[in-house]
Amino acid sequence: xxxxxxxxxxxxxxxxxxxxxxxxxxxxxxxxxxxxxxxxxxxxxxxxxxxxxxxxxxxxxxxxxxxxxxxxxxxxxxxxxxxxxxxxxxxxxxxxxxxxxxxxxxxxxxxxxxxxxxxxxxx
Amino acid sequence: xxxxxxxxxxxxxxxxxxxxxxxxxxxxxxxxxxxxxxxxxxxxxxxxxxxxxxxxxxxxxxxxxxxxxxxxxxxxxxxxxxxxxxxxxxxxxxxxxxxxxxxxxxxxxx
Numbered sequence: 001x002x003x004x005x006x007x008x009x010x011x012x013x014x015x016x017x018x019x020x021x022x023x024x025x026x027x028x029x030x031x032x033x034x035x036x037x038x039x040x041x042x043x044x045x046x047x048x049x050x051x052x053x054x055x056x057x058x059x060x061x062x063x064x065x066x067x068x069x070x071x072x073x074x075x076x077x078x079x080x081x082x083x084x085x086x087x088x089x090x091x092x093x094x095x096x097x098x099x100x101x102x103x104x105x106x107x108x109x110x111x112x113x114x115x116x117x118x119x120x121x122x123x
Numbered sequence: 124x125x126x127x128x129x130x131x132x133x134x135x136x137x138x139x140x141x142x143x144x145x146x147x148x149x150x151x152x153x154x155x156x157x158x159x160x161x162x163x164x165x166x167x168x169x170x171x172x173x174x175x176x177x178x179x180x181x182x183x184x185x186x187x188x189x190x191x192x193x194x195x196x197x198x199x200x201x202x203x204x205x206x207x208x209x210x211x212x213x214x215x216x217x218x219x220x221x222x223x224x225x226x227x228x229x230x231x232x233x
Binding site for chain 1: 125155156158160166167168169170173174179211213215217219220221222223224225226227
């Protein structure tokens with residue numbers, strides 16, 4: 001069964017850091033790239049970052065570039081999102097999603113998604 | 124404010140056809156494929172349509188997608204109470220160098 005399970009969310013003060021994890025199972029982890037997508041309460045979904053299947057490329061949304069770092073550990077079938085200098089605007093449910101499709105990655109889609117982990121940035 | 128524009132809500136009676144629009148620009152929908160995701164309250168999004176009009180296995184053929192120019196549409200025919208959910212469109216944006224989403228459309232079955 002193809003599955004993604006996020007963890008690491010919680011309540012954190014502004015300016016602090018948090019690391020999210022996304023453990024994958026049920027498929028060949030090294031064959032796929034992964035995304036992080038977040039959704040603030042009652043708001044639009046926002047793509048956050050992507051990491052290539054081999055970790056060679058990483059791209060970030062402007063809103064998090066320089067503060068967030070996406071990485072992967074193929075030995076643990078896990079993708080990470082290291083979040084630094086958090087602000088209240090980073091409060092959201094963070095979803096991990098597998099990149100799926102073909103060679104032309106800009107035409108790919110997200111499938112499946114994990115259940116999400118809630119990050120609340122508050123003093 | 125989202126890069127892709129969707130109506131905030133849509134509704135219909137059981138059996139009716141409902142259409143949801145997703146409007147973008149030449150840098151996203153105009154030059155890339157559109158994907159649609161279904162999300163029930165409190166749950167993760169699920170892929171509904173990819174590559175403009177392709178249904179993954181398991182998705183009923185009541186759901187269909189189309190694209191023309193810088194706009195895309197999701198149609199739900201034979202509306203059922205189980206279809207009550209939020210629907211999000213998404214595409215790659217070459218100008219922003221990232222994926223962009225619509226604001227989501229809440230479908231209500233009257």
